[in-house]
Amino acid sequence: MTNGELLITPPEVGHCDACEQVLRELPEWFGLEDSLMEYVEAAKSTPTLLAMEGENVLGFLMIKRHFPESAEVACIGLLPSHHRRGIGRLMQGAAEKWLRADGCRYLQVKTLAEAANSESYALTRKFYEAMGFSRLEVHPDLWQKWNPCLVFVKALTPESGARQE
Ligand SMILES: CC(C)(COP(=O)(O)OP(=O)(O)OC[C@H]1O[C@@H](n2cnc3c(N)ncnc32)[C@H](O)[C@@H]1OP(=O)(O)O)[C@@H](O)C(=O)NCCC(=O)NCCS
Known part of the structure; x- marks a missing residue:
């Protein structure tokens, strides 16, 4: 899919370098080295689409398929300047x-x-x-106590598509 100069690539595995490059520009969201490297490692085997401007990777979205009928946005990130x-x-x-x-x-x-009172994640929500x-x-203990996890869900009906223009 293209939008002017912007290209969204089909999801593919193996985009570790691209993911790491973007994640390292987002320290307010991905400041913990271990967890950042877990996402990079996950990109080896998790289908990931990229937002590209020419040769430059601007962002990525990683998709984990749990069951044929259900999936998870395992990680999304975009360079702050964009x-x-x-x-x-x-x-x-x-x-x-x-x-x-x-x-x-x-x-x-x-x-x-x-409950974590993060200004950055308020924008993410x-x-x-x-x-x-x-x-x-909310799963208070899924990650760490100071890192309470909120699960968002969405039904993928034909009408529920995120606007793409
Ligand atoms: C989350 C992220 C990928 C969103 O990408 P983006 O291109 O900035 O978002 P969009 O411009 O497509 O925004 C779509 C809509 O989301 C909402 N939104 C996005 N960013 C927002 C912000 N900072 N403040 C308020 N609303 C916001 C708005 O409704 C916006 O629509 P609008 O611009 O027409 O009002 C990007 O902000 C990012 O990389 N954040 C840091 C990493 C992160 O949060 N990852 C997820 C961790 S769980």
Whole structure:
């Protein structure tokens, strides 16, 4: 899918370097080295789509398929200089289109819950809400006590597609 100079690539495994490059530019979200490297490692075997401008990787979205009918946005990131230009929406829309075409009906994403009082993750939650996700449950102990996990969920009906323009 193209939008001017911007290309959203189909999801493929093995984009470790691209993911690491973007994650390292997002220390307010991915400041813990171990967890950053877990995402990089996961990219080896997790389908990941990229937002590219020419040769440059601007962002990525990693898709974990749990069951034929359900999937998870395992990680999403975009270089800060490109935030709020609609690229996150484009990546989300492309991921949902791909999943719907493959029969997937439910999508979840895990993020930091309100109780952690993070200004950065408050913006992340606004993004997911704008993408049509609803809050499903908080898991206080899934990660660490100071890192409460909020699960967002979304049904992938034909009408629920994230706008891609
Ligand atoms: C989450 C992220 C990929 C969103 O990408 P983006 O291109 O900036 O988002 P978009 O421009 O497509 O925004 C789509 C909508 O989400 C909402 N939104 C996104 N960023 C927002 C912000 N900073 N404040 C308020 N609303 C926001 C808006 O409703 C926006 O629509 P609008 O611009 O028409 O009002 C990007 O902000 C990012 O990389 N964040 C840091 C990493 C991160 O949070 N990863 C997830 C960890 S769980």
